[in-house]
Amino acid sequence: MEKGELKFKKMQKDKGIVLRVEDIHKRYGKEEILKGISFEIKKGETKVIIGPSGSGKSTLLRCINQLTIPNKGRIWLGDEEVTHDKKDINRFRQKIGMVFQEFNLFDHLTALKNVEIGLVKVKKMDKKDAKEKAIEELKQVGLEKQANLYPAQLSGGQKQRVSIARALAMDPNVMLFDEPTSALDPELIGEVLEVIKKLALSGMTMVVVTHEMGFARSVANEIMFIEKGKIIDKGSPYKLFTNPDNERTKKFLCKITELYGKSEE
Amino acid sequence: MGDITFIRDILLPPLLEGTVVTIKLIVFSIPLGLLLGILIAIGRVYGNKFISFFWTVYTLFFRGSPLLVQLFILYYGLPSIGIFFSAFAAAVVGFIFCSGAYHSEYIRGAIQSIKTGQMMAAEALGMTRAKAVLYIILPQALRRAIPGCSNEIIYLVKYSSLAFMVTCMELTGVGKIIASRYFEFTKVFIVVGVIYLLLVSVVTKFLDMLEKKLKIPGLE
Amino acid sequence: MNENLALIYQSLPYLLKGCAITIGLVGGALGLGFVIGVPMAVGQVYGNKYFSGLISLYVWFFRGLPVLVLLFLFYFGLFSLLGLNLPAFTAAILVLGLRSAAYQSQIFRGSIQSLGEGQMLAARSLGMKKSEAILYIILPQALRISIPGWSNEYAILLKDSAITYAIGVMEILTRANFISTRTYKPMPIFLTCAVIFIILTYGGVKILDLLENKVRIPGYGERRVEI
Numbered sequence: 001m002e003k004g005e006l007k008f009k010k011m012q013k014d015k016g017i018v019l020r021v022e023d024i025h026k027r028y029g030k031e032e033i034l035k036g037i038s039f040e041i042k043k044g045e046t047k048v049i050i051g052p053s054g055s056g057k058s059t060l061l062r063c064i065n066q067l068t069i070p071n072k073g074r075i076w077l078g079d080e081e082v083t084h085d086k087k088d089i090n091r092f093r094q095k096i097g098m099v100f101q102e103f104n105l106f107d108h109l110t111a112l113k114n115v116e117i118g119l120v121k122v123k124k125m126d127k128k129d130a131k132e133k134a135i136e137e138l139k140q141v142g143l144e145k146q147a148n149l150y151p152a153q154l155s156g157g158q159k160q161r162v163s164i165a166r167a168l169a170m171d172p173n174v175m176l177f178d179e180p181t182s183a184l185d186p187e188l189i190g191e192v193l194e195v196i197k198k199l200a201l202s203g204m205t206m207v208v209v210t211h212e213m214g215f216a217r218s219v220a221n222e223i224m225f226i227e228k229g230k231i232i233d234k235g236s237p238y239k240l241f242t243n244p245d246n247e248r249t250k251k252f253l254c255k256i257t258e259l260y261g262k263s264e265e
Numbered sequence: 266m267g268d269i270t271f272i273r274d275i276l277l278p279p280l281l282e283g284t285v286v287t288i289k290l291i292v293f294s295i296p297l298g299l300l301l302g303i304l305i306a307i308g309r310v311y312g313n314k315f316i317s318f319f320w321t322v323y324t325l326f327f328r329g330s331p332l333l334v335q336l337f338i339l340y341y342g343l344p345s346i347g348i349f350f351s352a353f354a355a356a357v358v359g360f361i362f363c364s365g366a367y368h369s370e371y372i373r374g375a376i377q378s379i380k381t382g383q384m385m386a387a388e389a390l391g392m393t394r395a396k397a398v399l400y401i402i403l404p405q406a407l408r409r410a411i412p413g414c415s416n417e418i419i420y421l422v423k424y425s426s427l428a429f430m431v432t433c434m435e436l437t438g439v440g441k442i443i444a445s446r447y448f449e450f451t452k453v454f455i456v457v458g459v460i461y462l463l464l465v466s467v468v469t470k471f472l473d474m475l476e477k478k479l480k481i482p483g484l485e
Numbered sequence: 486m487n488e489n490l491a492l493i494y495q496s497l498p499y500l501l502k503g504c505a506i507t508i509g510l511v512g513g514a515l516g517l518g519f520v521i522g523v524p525m526a527v528g529q530v531y532g533n534k535y536f537s538g539l540i541s542l543y544v545w546f547f548r549g550l551p552v553l554v555l556l557f558l559f560y561f562g563l564f565s566l567l568g569l570n571l572p573a574f575t576a577a578i579l580v581l582g583l584r585s586a587a588y589q590s591q592i593f594r595g596s597i598q599s600l601g602e603g604q605m606l607a608a609r610s611l612g613m614k615k616s617e618a619i620l621y622i623i624l625p626q627a628l629r630i631s632i633p634g635w636s637n638e639y640a641i642l643l644k645d646s647a648i649t650y651a652i653g654v655m656e657i658l659t660r661a662n663f664i665s666t667r668t669y670k671p672m673p674i675f676l677t678c679a680v681i682f683i684i685l686t687y688g689g690v691k692i693l694d695l696l697e698n699k700v701r702i703p704g705y706g707e708r709r710v711e712i
Contacts, residue, residue, distance in 0.1 A: 093389060122396070153483040334658055334678055345669075
């Protein structure tokens with residue numbers, strides 16, 4: 001490690017940078033989905049990513065926890081590099097929580113067991129302790145009564161909340177939300193956004209990909225607009241919604257607010 | 266002599282001994298065949314190119330050729346290259362190898378029908394592939410494979426009769442010997458048939474109970 | 486090694502004659518099973534309760550017993566009892582055919598039922614008799630849907646044909662055994678035998694796949710299922 005890099009690491013630690021993404025490129029066959037994305041997130045910050053479908057937002061999140069391996073670029077969690085570290089990737093994944101658009105709850109396990117399983121099998125926690133923690137997490141998302149129900153018996157909103165509890169139980173340093181409400185019926189979106197908002201206000205560092213503009217405005221510290229694999233625009237919610245740098249941003253936000261209305265948080 | 270006496274005194278005792286052999290055959294073959302099927306399916310879905318290729322060829326062979334030919338190879342063929350199986354052992358090995366191939370097809374199909382999101386969520390939690398397959402994929406895949414695998418198990422209960430063709434004295438074999446000796450084929454094989462129908466019914470009931478027990482509430 | 490290959494080469498004509506017998510067996514049994522199975526399926530779906538119950542009994546019997554037991558029961562037992570002096574080959578086709586009918590009837594029944602009642606309703610509303618509806622509307626669709634299942638039945642029958650060795654039919658396995666006992670070289674012969682069966686199995690299935698494509702109705706039954 002050269003002097004420059006040591007200095008850089010110290011900088012990251014001082015500034016409290018939890019996640020740093022540098023020049024991520026990802027290609028699928030001939031098509032380049034991500035064309036050089038870079039950003040960093042400080043502790044407690046909530047970054048919201050918006051943009052049209054196909055712009056690479058989901059791919060970006062999956063590159064962060066290496067579910068998808070980027071073709072180029074580097075990722076740091078705190079002061080440790082995540083990329084190119086096949087051996088330790090599982091350890092990193094424990095520190096990065098991910099919530100999927102399609103929930104991906106384990107269908108053969110109860111809600112409680114879904115939250116427990118990471119604790120028992122990955123963190124090797126004692127079964128009793130794991131159960132206690134799992135119940136605590138379910139309480140946080142308001143579902144302790146549904147602990148013994150199976151995913152097939154839960155509503156979409158409940159499923160997503162369990163999935164949030166499952167990710168939180170691992171005590172991650174950063175939470176990644178991949179369009180958490182896009183697969184939900186409109187009446188159920190509110191309960192999930194409520195939970196995510198609570199989480200943000202409690203100081204969790206998070207990246208949220210979403211179309212819910214009302215939510216973005218009220219919760220984000222910074223909003224990034226990604227289109228065709230590049231960050232086209234970024235800034236505080238106030239700036240982006242009232243006076244964005246880029247014409248495209250303006251257009252997109254107008255269209256989106258038209259579709260979704262001024263969404264309640 | 267009357268039918269009843271014949272059946273009761275001459276036929277049933279040896280038939281029941283034969284039935285015991287049949288039960289022994291299936292008690293060994295069914296669980297081990299299923300286990301082999303699981304291993305083959307995992308090898309084909311998650312294994313590297315060589316493992317996958319090997320098991321694919323294996324499955325092609327054991328599903329494409331008759332069980333009886335496989336038994337002949339094991340019992341009559343192998344001795345010529347120095348491997349000697351007893352009739353019972355040859356039958357059990359043949360049943361395991363053959364049913365393993367059939368089970369693997371059902372299980373492989375079931376694994377591939379599990380949404381990719383399940384594996385993604387497991388890996389996102391930090392699980393290694395092995396853990397994800399063991400705790401998340403297999404429990405679901407095996408449940409989906411139950412109808413197919415149950416079918417295969419019932420088949421094995423019936424095809425255990427082929428053990429007679431390599432001189433193992435199970436139910437059918439005993440029946441043939443007695444029928445030939447007393448020239449009472451119809452009577453003997455009706456009784457043999459009834460015993461098989463009973464065996465199949467018992468196994469079917471058992472498998473149905475198992476399926477009910479393993480059902481995940483809410484999932485079709 | 487060379488002598489093994491030579492032996493295989495010499496045995497092939499004899500074995501391939503067995504192929505003809507095997508194919509005859511399978512073709513006959515498949516055909517018999519079809520001819521009996523289709524009416525049985527129609528009877529189960531559209532017939533009255535007693536007829537349906539009888540068919541269920543038939544299916545239960547022929548599916549519940551091992552092939553070997555059925556062969557022994559009929560060839561050595563029932564046929565003699567009934568005074569029929571059938572050669573092994575014919576007896577085998579009969580037994581395998583009756584058994585195949587049981588399995589085929591369930592394949593066809595499943596296909597018919599998967600069509601839903603809409604088809605029959607529409608046909609009757611046009612004024613067709615039940616029998617006409619079945620013949621011109623239901624069966625053309627059901628039979629096409631059944632091809633994969635039927636292809637599976639072919640593969641099973643082909644492999645079951647080897648069991649007729651037990652009643653002395655001169656099919657492939659019987660001949661292989663014949664050669665093996667005379668030359669004391671079981672391995673190469675039985676392996677060749679296995680390979681012949683494998684070729685017949687997969688070859689036949691491929692042909693049936695081609696058949697399926699030929700009779701396919703464009704766009705029929707294509708569901709975009711999101712897995």
